[in-house]
Amino acid sequence: MTFPVVGMVGGGQLARMTHEAGIPLGLKFKLLSDTPQDSAAQVVGDVVVGDYRDLETLRAFARGCDVITFDHEHVPTEHLRALEADGIPVRPGPDALVHAQDKGVMRAKLTEIGAPCPRHRIVADPADAAAFAEEVGGFPVILKTVRGGYDGKGVWVVRSEADAAEPFRAGVPVLAEEKVDFVRELAANIVRSPHGQAVAYPVVESVQVDGVCDTVIAPAPGLDERLAGEAQQLALRIAAELGVVGHLAVELFETRDGHILVNELAMRPHNSGHWTQDGAVTSQFANHVRAVLDLPLGDPRPRATWTVMCNVLGGDYPDMYQAYLHCMARDPQLKIHMYGKDVKPGRKVGHVNTYGDDLADVRERARHAADYLRGTITE
Numbered sequence: 001m002t003f004p005v006v007g008m009v010g011g012g013q014l015a016r017m018t019h020e021a022g023i024p025l026g027l028k029f030k031l032l033s034d035t036p037q038d039s040a041a042q043v044v045g046d047v048v049v050g051d052y053r054d055l056e057t058l059r060a061f062a063r064g065c066d067v068i069t070f071d072h073e074h075v076p077t078e079h080l081r082a083l084e085a086d087g088i089p090v091r092p093g094p095d096a097l098v099h100a101q102d103k104g105v106m107r108a109k110l111t112e113i114g115a116p117c118p119r120h121r122i123v124a125d126p127a128d129a130a131a132f133a134e135e136v137g138g139f140p141v142i143l144k145t146v147r148g149g150y151d152g153k154g155v156w157v158v159r160s161e162a163d164a165a166e167p168f169r170a171g172v173p174v175l176a177e178e179k180v181d182f183v184r185e186l187a188a189n190i191v192r193s194p195h196g197q198a199v200a201y202p203v204v205e206s207v208q209v210d211g212v213c214d215t216v217i218a219p220a221p222g223l224d225e226r227l228a229g230e231a232q233q234l235a236l237r238i239a240a241e242l243g244v245v246g247h248l249a250v251e252l253f254e255t256r257d258g259h260i261l262v263n264e265l266a267m268r269p270h271n272s273g274h275w276t277q278d279g280a281v282t283s284q285f286a287n288h289v290r291a292v293l294d295l296p297l298g299d300p301r302p303r304a305t306w307t308v309m310c311n312v313l314g315g316d317y318p319d320m321y322q323a324y325l326h327c328m329a330r331d332p333q334l335k336i337h338m339y340g341k342d343v344k345p346g347r348k349v350g351h352v353n354t355y356g357d358d359l360a361d362v363r364e365r366a367r368h369a370a371d372y373l374r375g376t377i378t379e
Contacts, residue, residue: 007065011038013339014071021285091245091292100267104146120177126164136178143167182253187272188235191287200232216309247288278353279307304355310370312350314343317375
């Protein structure tokens with residue numbers, strides 16, 4: 001029997017960890033990477049170095065692949081349609097993925113299907129942004145370029161018309177949204193297969209620092225069961241309405257009046273699901289692989305009462321390997337996941353997972369390990 005070849009576009013850490021999840025299944029991976037030094041290119045055997053924005057490069061890469069999937073949303077939509085026309089299964093397909101590529105398209109579709117969203121509209125210039133602010137009760141408002149943003153990039157908190165010029169310099173449409181008064185950020189992660197089977201992971205709390213995910217707590221502490229179920233059902237409905245295949249992360253605001261609003265969508269494994277590597281029966285990466293190959297999906301239930309993930313960011317201490325001795329001796333249950341990246345200040349270079357029955361202890365262990373690896377603390 002010939003095992004299928006999964007073609008992964010993008011060579012980052014998500015591709016690296018997806019490849020790792022496919023190894024026990026005997027799957028073959030082929031990678032389209034920007035450089036040979038990218039995180040996944042260091043570990044995948046079959047690597048093509050090329051530009052994902054070039055259609056002929058994509059077509060050549062897709063030859064011999066049984067399915068194409070992604071570790072980012074930036075492949076031009078028209079190129080994905082061309083691959084489909086060539087008979088290559090693309091999962092998620094372009095009709096779904098465009099909702100993660102273009103925030104304006106996403107908001108329009110979510111509004112059409114009745115998903116709860118912040119008040120929003122496309123604005124033409126700073127004066128139009130000021131007019132939108134008046135419509136929603138005044139500044140501050142949020143401005144986002146509709147394409148290309150991630151980890152806080154392409155997002156501005158605007159407090160006056162004079163502050164609103166910067167987003168329009170990118171030359172792409174700008175989406176204005178009300179600034180939501182929220183208690184915390186949540187994420188509902190689900191996985192859906194081509195024939196419609198779907199599984200939902202526990203809803204998690206996602207803590208952001210300077211626009212970058214810092215800590216994820218699974219499940220979200222103190223979240224009302226009704227609201228947790230509502231978030232999972234919402235994510236499942238969005239996946240079905242948009243025709244998503246693979247992993248979908250629905251980032252949410254929990255409002256002060258006890259509701260949820262959709263913030264962003266991601267159609268790939270997601271930082272808010274990294275805890276599943278060690279804290280769930282089947283990880284987001286393993287289930288993404290199963291979904292794109294239309295295999296039966298695995299059990300998403302948690303293995304422990306609490307799992308906490310902390311991102312490891314680069315700091316002024318480049319030799320993180322030397323910190324392993326302390327971290328592993330202090331916490332034999334600690335799980336460290338490094339991405340093979342050069343250490344640069346503020347760059348995501350890995351994450352740690354901890355788990356157990358005492359949330360305060362689990363959080364402290366994860367925070368200590370992440371800070372020690374970064375060099376923020378030395379004892």
